[in-house]
Amino acid sequence: MFENYKVYKTDFAGRPLVVETGKMAQLANGECLVRYGETVVHVAATASAKPRDGIDFFPLSVDFEEKLYSVGRIPGSYLKREGRPTDHAILTSRMIDRPIRPLFPKDMRNDVSVVCTVMSVDHDCQPEIAAMVGTSVALSISDIPWDGPISGASVGYVDGEFVVNPTSEQRKNSKMAVTVVSTADRIAMIEAGADEIPDDVMYNGIMAGHKANQAMVQFINSIKEEIGKPKFSYPSNEPDEEMLEAVKDFALEDVRLALDTDDKNVRDERLQPIYEKVHEKFDPIYPEQGAKIDECMYKTQKYVVRRWLLDEQKRVDGRKMDEIRPLAAEVGILPRVHGSGMFTRGQTQVLTVATLGSMSDEQTFDSISEQETKRYIHQYNMPSYSVGETRPSRGPGRREIGHGALAERALLPVIPSVDEFPYTLRLVSEVLSSNGSTSQASICGSTLALMDAGVPIKAPVAGISCGLITEGERWMTMVDIQGVEDFFGDMDFKVAGTHAGITAIQMDLKIHGLTPDMVREALYKTHKARDYIIDDVMLKAIAEPRKELSKYAPKMLSTVIPVEKIREVIGSGGKVIQKICAECEVKVDVEEDGHVFVSGIDMDNCKRAMGIIDTIVNDPEPGSFYNGKVTRLMDFGAFVEIAPGKEGLVHISQLDVKRVEKVADVVNVGDEVMVKVLNIDEKGRLNLSRRAALIEVDGMVPENDPEPRPFRRPAPRHDDHGRSGGRPNYGKPRQSK
Numbered sequence: 001m002f003e004n005y006k007v008y009k010t011d012f013a014g015r016p017l018v019v020e021t022g023k024m025a026q027l028a029n030g031e032c033l034v035r036y037g038e039t040v041v042h043v044a045a046t047a048s049a050k051p052r053d054g055i056d057f058f059p060l061s062v063d064f065e066e067k068l069y070s071v072g073r074i075p076g077s078y079l080k081r082e083g084r085p086t087d088h089a090i091l092t093s094r095m096i097d098r099p100i101r102p103l104f105p106k107d108m109r110n111d112v113s114v115v116c117t118v119m120s121v122d123h124d125c126q127p128e129i130a131a132m133v134g135t136s137v138a139l140s141i142s143d144i145p146w147d148g149p150i151s152g153a154s155v156g157y158v159d160g161e162f163v164v165n166p167t168s169e170q171r172k173n174s175k176m177a178v179t180v181v182s183t184a185d186r187i188a189m190i191e192a193g194a195d196e197i198p199d200d201v202m203y204n205g206i207m208a209g210h211k212a213n214q215a216m217v218q219f220i221n222s223i224k225e226e227i228g229k230p231k232f233s234y235p236s237n238e239p240d241e242e243m244l245e246a247v248k249d250f251a252l253e254d255v256r257l258a259l260d261t262d263d264k265n266v267r268d269e270r271l272q273p274i275y276e277k278v279h280e281k282f283d284p285i286y287p288e289q290g291a292k293i294d295e296c297m298y299k300t301q302k303y304v305v306r307r308w309l310l311d312e313q314k315r316v317d318g319r320k321m322d323e324i325r326p327l328a329a330e331v332g333i334l335p336r337v338h339g340s341g342m343f344t345r346g347q348t349q350v351l352t353v354a355t356l357g358s359m360s361d362e363q364t365f366d367s368i369s370e371q372e373t374k375r376y377i378h379q380y381n382m383p384s385y386s387v388g389e390t391r392p393s394r395g396p397g398r399r400e401i402g403h404g405a406l407a408e409r410a411l412l413p414v415i416p417s418v419d420e421f422p423y424t425l426r427l428v429s430e431v432l433s434s435n436g437s438t439s440q441a442s443i444c445g446s447t448l449a450l451m452d453a454g455v456p457i458k459a460p461v462a463g464i465s466c467g468l469i470t471e472g473e474r475w476m477t478m479v480d481i482q483g484v485e486d487f488f489g490d491m492d493f494k495v496a497g498t499h500a501g502i503t504a505i506q507m508d509l510k511i512h513g514l515t516p517d518m519v520r521e522a523l524y525k526t527h528k529a530r531d532y533i534i535d536d537v538m539l540k541a542i543a544e545p546r547k548e549l550s551k552y553a554p555k556m557l558s559t560v561i562p563v564e565k566i567r568e569v570i571g572s573g574g575k576v577i578q579k580i581c582a583e584c585e586v587k588v589d590v591e592e593d594g595h596v597f598v599s600g601i602d603m604d605n606c607k608r609a610m611g612i613i614d615t616i617v618n619d620p621e622p623g624s625f626y627n628g629k630v631t632r633l634m635d636f637g638a639f640v641e642i643a644p645g646k647e648g649l650v651h652i653s654q655l656d657v658k659r660v661e662k663v664a665d666v667v668n669v670g671d672e673v674m675v676k677v678l679n680i681d682e683k684g685r686l687n688l689s690r691r692a693a694l695i696e697v698d699g700m701v702p703e704n705d706p707e708p709r710p711f712r713r714p715a716p717r718h719d720d721h722g723r724s725g726g727r728p729n730y731g732k733p734r735q736s737k
Contacts, residue, residue, distance in 0.1 A: 006227060010219045012036065012133075013153070013165035013212065015125060019137055019223065030142025030229075034134040037125035040070075042117045043134030047144045051109035051235055056291055056298075058104055059111045064092040064131055066368045070121045076366045086367045087401055092116075092128050094402045096135050099181040099189035102510055103147040107238035112144060121368050124167040129154055132181065136220050143229040147512070150188055151216035152181040155209040157194075157201065162208040168370065176202070178505070180209030184217050186513020190493075193409040196459070196501035199523045206519060239292040239299075243282075247296035248303065251278050255300050262317030262325075264347050264435045264483060265388065271301075302488040309469045309476065309485075316484055317346075324464070324480045324529055329444070329541035331452040338553040339455070341448020341541075346482060347435035352445030353428050354453040356553045358599040360589045361424040375424045376415045380404035380442055382431040403439040404429070407463075410443045410496035410504035411450070414458040421456060422558040422597050436482035437465040439506075443496045444538060453553070454546040460538055461503055462530040463496035466522040470511060477521050479529045491518075495526035499534065502527075554587075555603040557610045563594045565617045568645065576616070576644040584609035615643035620677045620686060625693055630671045633663050640675055640688055648686025650675060655690050657702040666690075674698075 004022035011017065018035040025031040028044040052059055066089045068075050068082060075081055085093070096116065104112065116131035132152035139146045156166035156174035163170050171177065176194035180187060187210050194202065239247075251274055258270035275297060282293050308314040313321060325346030334340040339354035362373040380403045384391040396404070407429065415425065427449060429442035440463030447460045467481035468491035478485065486492050490511045496504040502523075507514075514522075549555070561569065569590055570577045577588050586600035586609045596613060600606045608627065615626065626642035633639075637651040650673075655666045667673060667690075676692040694700040 004227075006223075008219070008223050010216070012129075012216060015165070017130075017133070019134075021137070021141065021223075021227070028138075028142075029144050030138040030140070032134050032137045032141070034130045034137070036122075036130040036133075038120060038122035039125040039127050039130050040118075040120035041127050041130040041134050042119060043114065043131060043138045044117075045112070045114050045135070045138040045142050045144060047113075047142075047232075048111040051237070052111055053109075054291065055109060056237075056294060058101070058106065058108055060097065060101055060104065060114075061112070062093045062097040062100070062114045062135075063116065064089045064096065064128075065115065065117045067118055068366070068368065070118050070127075071368045073366075086365070087405065088365075088367055088369055090398050090401050091405050092131065094398060095128065095179060095189070095191050096132055098508055099150055099152070100135060100139065100146070100148070102188070102512060103150070103183075105145050105234070105236075107236040108145060108234050109237050110234055114138070118368060123370055126154055126165065127368070128152075128179070129165060133216060133220070137223060140220055140224040141228045143232045145231045145234065148183070149217055149220040149224065150181050150183055151213040151220065152179060152189075153209040153212040153216075154179050155205045155212075157197065157205060162205050164208060164212045176205060178202070178205050178209060180206055180213065182210045182213035182217065183513050184214070184221075186515060187519060188509060188513045190505050190507040190519075192502070192505035193412070194497075194502050194504070195413040196498050196503060198501045199527055202502050202505070203516075203520055203523055207516060210516075237292070237295070239289075239296050243286060243289075243292060244296050244299060246285075247278060247282060247293060248300045250281060251297065251300055252304070255297075256304050259301060259304055259316050259484070262319075262346070267316075267484070268388070301484075305484060305488040306469055306471070309478070310471055310474060313476075315478065317482065319480075321476070321478045322525060322529070324532065325482065327533065327537045329448055329537050331448050331542045336552055338550045339449045339451075339453025341445050341450075341452055342432075343441050343444040343448060343538075345437065345441055345444075345480065347433055348438055348441050348482075349431075349433040350438055350441040350445045351430045351432055352442060352449040353430070354446075354449040354455070355426045355428075356453060356455075356549065356556075357424040357426065358554060358556065358587050358589055359418070359422060359424055359591070359595075359597040360587070361426075375418065376408065376412055377424075377426045378404050378408035378411065378429070378442075378446060379427070380407060380429045380431070380439070382434060382438060386431045386434040386438075403442065406439050406494065406496075406504055406506050407442045407446055410463060411446050411457075411461055413503045414461055414498065415450075416456050416458070418595070419558070422556045423455075423554075425450070425455065434483070436486055437463075437480065437492075437494070440464055440494055440496065443504075444533065447538060448541060451542045451545040454549040456545050459498040459500065460534050461496055461498055462533040462538060463494060463504075464526050464529040464533065466493040466495070466526050467491055468493070468514075468518065468522075475518060477518070477525060479525050491522075493522040493526070495523065495530070497527070497530055499531060554599040554601060555606050557598045557606045559596050559610065559613070561590075561594045561596055561613070561617045563592075566590055566592075566594065568616050569596065569613055571644060579644055580609050580612055584612070588613070612643045615646055619680070620646070622677050622679050624677050625697060626675055626677070628673060628675050628688075630667050630669050630673060633667070633669060635663065638663055638667050640673060640690075642675065642686070642688075646686070648675070648677070648688040650688045650690050654678070654688070654692070657691055657694050657700050659703075 002023045008019045021032040025044045031044040033042045118127045136149040140149045155178040156163040157176045178192040181189035254274045328344040330342045338356045342351045362375045431438045443463035467478045467489045492508040494506045584605045589597040598606050598609045628640040628642040631641050641647045674693040675688040678687045
């Protein structure tokens with residue numbers, strides 16, 4: 001039945017990798033099932049038969065679909081089925097999209113769709129890597145025009161050694177997580193998160209991943225040579241040479257004058273009438289080819305920018321190759337938030353706001369990954385006005401989710417641990433103006449906002465981008481690319497880090513790949529630039545994290561209690577913990593491992609709640625003082641609860657500094673009093689003293705009255721059969737028969 005069914009086997013980083021094709025999804029242009037260990041991902045690639053009309057871009061879509069059955073889970077939603085893709089799925093889709101997109105013909109307008117369905121997950125064999133390999137196989141053997149194959153590998157750094165495709169346990173102990181995608185000879189994509197890794201270690205890690213990819217590229221090529229289909233032809237959207245030369249000759253000088261400014265608004269204003277003139281002249285000559293005329297204008301602008309850079313070492317705004325645009329940093333802009341920072345680089349401006357919350361505010365996940373919660377969250381918004389456009393907001397797109405994740409990854413290594421700073425942190429970056437590298441500006445803004453909020457980060461983090469222009473064997477890089485250089489250039493190499501090392505990388509390319517020398521130079525230039533940004537701009541705005549939190553931020557205390565005591569703190573049906581929250585006006589979070597977090601606006605209330613919890617967990621020690629509440633009055637004294645479930649007797653002789661004739665003359669039920677623990681008797685009962693607390697804490701002087709009566713608990717009464725009970729029945733009249 002499956003006469004085209006084929007199976008290909010190899011090893012990848014010491015684990016078996018199997019590619020099956022010809023059995024499933026036989027209507028797709030190309031498909032395969034990849035088994036990596038016990039991870040199974042199916043990939044299908046399809047293309048439309050005809051190009052899409054009226055567009056000036058290649059319409060590619062990549063979807064990484066996480067199925068919760070792959071990890072044996074049922075979705076937690078009301079519908080009990082997967083809904084919108086998770087952030088992790090979107091980030092993986094983008095990671096696959098970026099290296100494959102430049103390998104499609106730039107003039108093709110046929111829709112192409114790649115769907116990676118995760119069917120089984122072995123956490124030691126990452127499904128992202130299996131999906132990357134599967135995408136390369138499916139496109140390579142399909143009839144879709146594509147100049148692959150590629151391969152992707154994950155690189156960790158464990159105990160000073162590079163590990164390719166690390167296991168789950170190795171990833172937990174790794175100092176970096178780098179995904180490297182390669183063609184047969186070049187590096188096509190880098191995505192990295194690292195714990196302040198030095199440039200040379202990062203470079204060597206990238207090269208380790210690049211080397212590991214070469215064997216896999218050869219493996220995929222062997223499959224392509226055996227069963228690959230001939231590539232279909234398509235109508236090119238490329239303008240013919242005659243049209244291109246005519247438009248270039250007509251508009252070249254005007255375009256040069258229009259682009260020669262550091263102001264994006266001025267540039268756009270200058271270009272608008274040039275477009276109108278070009279269409280007025282060439283629309284009659286080339287009827288119904290307006291999109292191709294616009295393509296000629298794009299190529300003319302690209303020609304000008306690239307010739308300036310390659311031949312004259314000139315940038316459109318007059319900067320030198322390693323010169324950064326004017327920078328500015330401010331903090332404390334918004335008075336009622338917990339922390340805020342605004343970072344401006346040229347016409348790119350980002351305002352980041354920090355919010356501190358309790359540990360129960362952690363983000364929870366319903367996905368195939370091992371991560372269940374996240375306490376540091378960064379989100380990025382880029383409204384239309386930031387680029388001078390008019391369109392309604394419809395929530396974050398994939399680009400915004402990707403940029404937010406990049407900034408989150410960049411700051412994560414410097415965020416203090418839960419034990420050091422028991423807060424959930426949410427940062428939101430609002431892009432106010434965009435002219436290149438807003439994601440890197442959001443990293444700088446996040447550092448400022450965190451320091452303004454009083455978060456004791458380990459070191460300030462800055463981000464900067466590096467661009468690239470290539471022509472044959474010639475190439476050159478430039479630091480801090482603005483929008484026009486990104487648009488017409490070949491690379492956007494974003495690097496974030498501290499003085500000590502790199503914390504995040506994201507590389508976007510429009511060409512087939514980078515050489516090792518290009519990677520090395522980009523790392524060197526971005527390190528030099530971020531050092532300047534940190535020292536000369538950010539630390540001058542705020543030299544160190546504020547010593548105190550905002551008065552509007554919740555105050556937080558934490559402790560660790562024995563796991564067996566958790567039930568006592570929570571109480572039956574949550575009664576104890578609810579009582580603590582209500583009486584102290586705080587929020588209490590108790591985790592399964594015994595961590596307890598108390599948060600509230602007033603620190604005194606937090607301390608009081610923590611004291612109650614400590615009293616519940618630990619037996620009171622003689623000599624310690626407690627604020628308690630009177631629960632019962634007896635002729636011989638008052639019972640005071642110092643914590644839920646912990647009550648002691650204040651004998652009448654210990655109620656005041658003077659002689660007391662009647663208990664009700666001094667205290668009533670519900671009164672809050674401070675007491676001192678005198679002792680704990682052989683039955684574990686607490687003997688308390690208000691008198692000692694008044695003398696030792698409040699400084700009251702006892703009256704010159706006779707010595708207080710000796711403190712003795714009344715003897716237990718006996719029942720009619722001569723048996724004595726455990727705890728005496730204080731104050732209750734005997735029932736008459």
